[in-house]
Amino acid sequence: MSTNNHLDYLDELEAEAIYILREVAGQFEKPALLFSGGKDSITLVRLAEKAFRPGKFPFPLVHIDTGHNFIETIDYRDRMIERLGEKLIIGHVQDSINEGKVVEQKGKNASRNALQTVTLLDTIAKHQFDACIGGARRDEEKARAKERIFSVRDEFGQWDPKRQRPELWNLYNGKIHKGENVRVFPISNWTELDVWNYIRREKIELPSIYFAHERDCITRNGQLMAASPFLNMDEEDVVERRNVRFRTVGDMTCTAAVESYAYQIDDIINEISESKISERGARMDDKVSEAAMEDRKKGGYF
Amino acid sequence: MDILKFITAGSVDDGKSTLIGRLLYDSEAILADQLEALHASNRKNDDGTIDLAILTDGLKAEREQGITIDVAYKYFNTDKRKFIIADAPGHIQYTRNMVTGASNAGLAIILIDARKGVIEQTIRHSFLVSLLGIPQVVVCINKMDMLDYNEEAYNQIVNNYKALAEKVELNNVKFIPVSALKGDNIVHSSINMPWYKGESLLDYLENVDIKVDNSAAHARLPVQWVIRPQTDELHDYRGYAGRVASGSFRVNDPVTVLPSGFTSSIAKIEQLDADPVEASTGMSVTIHLADDIDISRGDLLVNSAEQPQVAQLIEADLCWMDTRPLDSTHTYLVQHNSKVTRCRISEVLYKVNINTLEKQYDEEFKLNDIGRIVIKTADALAFDPYQKNKANGGAIIIDSRTNVTVGALMLRSAVD
Numbered sequence: 001m002s003t004n005n006h007l008d009y010l011d012e013l014e015a016e017a018i019y020i021l022r023e024v025a026g027q028f029e030k031p032a033l034l035f036s037g038g039k040d041s042i043t044l045v046r047l048a049e050k051a052f053r054p055g056k057f058p059f060p061l062v063h064i065d066t067g068h069n070f071i072e073t074i075d076y077r078d079r080m081i082e083r084l085g086e087k088l089i090i091g092h093v094q095d096s097i098n099e100g101k102v103v104e105q106k107g108k109n110a111s112r113n114a115l116q117t118v119t120l121l122d123t124i125a126k127h128q129f130d131a132c133i134g135g136a137r138r139d140e141e142k143a144r145a146k147e148r149i150f151s152v153r154d155e156f157g158q159w160d161p162k163r164q165r166p167e168l169w170n171l172y173n174g175k176i177h178k179g180e181n182v183r184v185f186p187i188s189n190w191t192e193l194d195v196w197n198y199i200r201r202e203k204i205e206l207p208s209i210y211f212a213h214e215r216d217c218i219t220r221n222g223q224l225m226a227a228s229p230f231l232n233m234d235e236e237d238v239v240e241r242r243n244v245r246f247r248t249v250g251d252m253t254c255t256a257a258v259e260s261y262a263y264q265i266d267d268i269i270n271e272i273s274e275s276k277i278s279e280r281g282a283r284m285d286d287k288v289s290e291a292a293m294e295d296r297k298k299g300g301y302f
Numbered sequence: 303m304d305i306l307k308f309i310t311a312g313s314v315d316d317g318k319s320t321l322i323g324r325l326l327y328d329s330e331a332i333l334a335d336q337l338e339a340l341h342a343s344n345r346k347n348d349d350g351t352i353d354l355a356i357l358t359d360g361l362k363a364e365r366e367q368g369i370t371i372d373v374a375y376k377y378f379n380t381d382k383r384k385f386i387i388a389d390a391p392g393h394i395q396y397t398r399n400m401v402t403g404a405s406n407a408g409l410a411i412i413l414i415d416a417r418k419g420v421i422e423q424t425i426r427h428s429f430l431v432s433l434l435g436i437p438q439v440v441v442c443i444n445k446m447d448m449l450d451y452n453e454e455a456y457n458q459i460v461n462n463y464k465a466l467a468e469k470v471e472l473n474n475v476k477f478i479p480v481s482a483l484k485g486d487n488i489v490h491s492s493i494n495m496p497w498y499k500g501e502s503l504l505d506y507l508e509n510v511d512i513k514v515d516n517s518a519a520h521a522r523l524p525v526q527w528v529i530r531p532q533t534d535e536l537h538d539y540r541g542y543a544g545r546v547a548s549g550s551f552r553v554n555d556p557v558t559v560l561p562s563g564f565t566s567s568i569a570k571i572e573q574l575d576a577d578p579v580e581a582s583t584g585m586s587v588t589i590h591l592a593d594d595i596d597i598s599r600g601d602l603l604v605n606s607a608e609q610p611q612v613a614q615l616i617e618a619d620l621c622w623m624d625t626r627p628l629d630s631t632h633t634y635l636v637q638h639n640s641k642v643t644r645c646r647i648s649e650v651l652y653k654v655n656i657n658t659l660e661k662q663y664d665e666e667f668k669l670n671d672i673g674r675i676v677i678k679t680a681d682a683l684a685f686d687p688y689q690k691n692k693a694n695g696g697a698i699i700i701d702s703r704t705n706v707t708v709g710a711l712m713l714r715s716a717v718d
């Protein structure tokens with residue numbers, strides 16, 4: 001229950017997340033854990049170890065690969081899978097493009113981020129997943145503040161904010177019709193700072209791009225972007241060597257860097273505690289429209 | 303640092319959004335870019351100060367546009383506590399949302415507009431807070447600035463509320479005179495009300511005792527999942543995974559598995575990197591028993607010395623949450639901890655008019671209705687009365703036709 005003083009707040013958040021993961025195992029036939037390579041899904045993996053070891057995870061990990069990843073993320077992913085001995089399923093956005101299901105965006109701000117949704121839904125359909133565990137948190141932004149822990153999606157992957165189920169106590173209703181699936185968010189109640197404090201406490205390794213390093217960058221729409229072959233650049237774009245780190249690890253074309261000298265996790269926690277900019281402020285494609293997140297959720301994005 | 307979840311209850315325009323905004327703003331719990339957006343906004347109060355209600359605008363915009371009205375969660379923390387606010391609308395047509403928000407709350411802030419005093423909505427909100435068993439209540443008497451911070455007016459409202467609290471059986475009520483707009487007694491103590499000697503709202507929220515008395519609570523652990531690696535090295539490994547709902551379990555404690563009634567004792571308590579000797583309330587653990595008995599998801603482990611009630615016919619309070627009224631001929635599902643079984647509402651004893659607290663005996667159970675019923679379940683439930691042990695006394699009703707959660711049950715007692 002919520003009111004318990006014997007547990008430290010991180011212990012309580014952890015215990016709640018483990019509880020939710022075990023509910024997924026108990027209630028669904030074919031669940032999956034959506035693994036993005038970011039700190040939130042890395043945290044989920046640690047929580048899954050706590051929930052199910054010495055047994056195997058009752059679900060595979062699923063990575064939707066835009067093909068525009070930071071190399072550091074893919075390295076990390078492959079080493080992690082090796083260590084865990086769990087199953088990894090990869091859905092390639094490139095396959096969706098080749099199959100003509102989606103069309104690559106054009107122009108300077110082209111990104112594959114929006115295309116991921118189709119690949120994700122195809123992957124879910126192909127493997128008939130009935131529950132997908134994700135690392136979204138309610139504090140990320142307004143559209144998520146009302147998200148349920150068990151969030152039902154129709155067969156088109158759509159989220160209907162008007163048809164959310166009441167969610168009482170810690171009783172999660174995972175009953176669905178055929179073709180529907182549930183997105184499950186075990187760390188809903190964590191803030192960005194909670195995640196970092198947990199990573200520090202648990203000594204969890206992260207992809208190196210989370211920490212300050214030197215990198216070639218360009219400035220786009222007021223944000224620092226990593227210069228990469230995936231970014232459509234022209235003469236106007238000036239490449240500069242900057243000292244940066246990333247606060248999220250999405251597609252390279254839409255994940256903005258922040259100038260930083262935070263080389264250690266303690267530095268990062270200090271940086272966030274002083275709260276310069278909230279996390280989603282650093283993800284470019286949410287800036288496209290205010291309601292971007294709500295739209296993407298309705299469309300089946302995580 | 304620990305976690306306090308609380309709910310705010312008030313009627314439209316009592317100042318709920320302003321109060322939450324003030325709490326976040328004055329406690330410096332707002333992120334820089336949100337702060338920028340706040341200052342950039344051209345919505346201002348009449349006196350030119352920034353409108354803090356913008357910080358909780360999610361719900362408001364929706365209310366205006368008539369779309370989703372729902373529970374929105376907000377997070378902030380101070381050095382002492384992490385706070386989770388469940389922001390639910392207070393209008394009667396959103397009773398189910400308030401019930402939802404209240405189900406997990408350790409504390410309720412009830413907002414009263416000082417100019418209006420205790421009104422119908424206050425009665426309703428207080429009744430719900432009591433029904434859902436929220437352990438702590440703070441009544442914030444708001445807009446004191448509009449009454450020139452008058453002590454008499456405040457005392458009058460406090461006295462009226464105390465009478466109400468007694469009627470709905472609310473204990474632990476704390477009163478604070480505030481002005482959310484001006485910031486009096488929200489984070490900083492008010493210089494305008496020297497007659498008020500108590501703490502500010504934030505001081506109170508940071509320091510209120512939210513400890514659960516573990517020694518008094520009975521040990522309950524619903525089994526969620528059985529861990530059976532079935533590998534060569536771990537051939538006989540069989541761990542029962544679950545979260546301690548109440549009380550605590552220690553190694554060697556005698557346990558009973560319900561509803562089967564088999565008994566054994568705790569051989570080992572496991573976590574990933576530790577084997578604690580005790581699993582206390584809220585901990586997610588894996589339990590090993592001394593004997594090989596058949597246990598699966600849906601079973602409840604209890605300390606053998608502290609048995610819950612086990613019954614198929616149970617009297618309970620019900621809040622109906624679906625637009626389709628309760629159908630007493632329909633077979634629903636009931637979910638109680640990890641157990642799901644079929645059920646029927648076999649009798650409606652009465653409904654409560656939650657504005658006047660009068661009982662009603664005639665009509666059908668519709669959306670937002672609350673009352674007392676008898677539920678009949680296919681398999682027996684092993685439960686504790688909700689008012690004694692929330693963690694093992696709450697249940698939800700699911701309509702098998704739509705799979706939607708249609709009712710909240712607060713179980714009371716077995717019917718012979």
Ligand SMILES: Nc1nc2c(ncn2[C@@H]2O[C@H](COP(=O)(O)OP(=O)(O)O)[C@@H](O)[C@H]2O)c(=O)[nH]1
Nearest residue numbers: 313314315316317318319320355445481482483
């Ligand atoms: N004078 C005064 N006005 C207030 C106070 N708190 C809120 N208000 C005003 O009351 C109106 C409704 O407040 P709001 O926070 O939006 O109410 P809600 O509907 O309960 O969320 C707004 O115009 C606020 O500025 C207060 O303490 N004093």
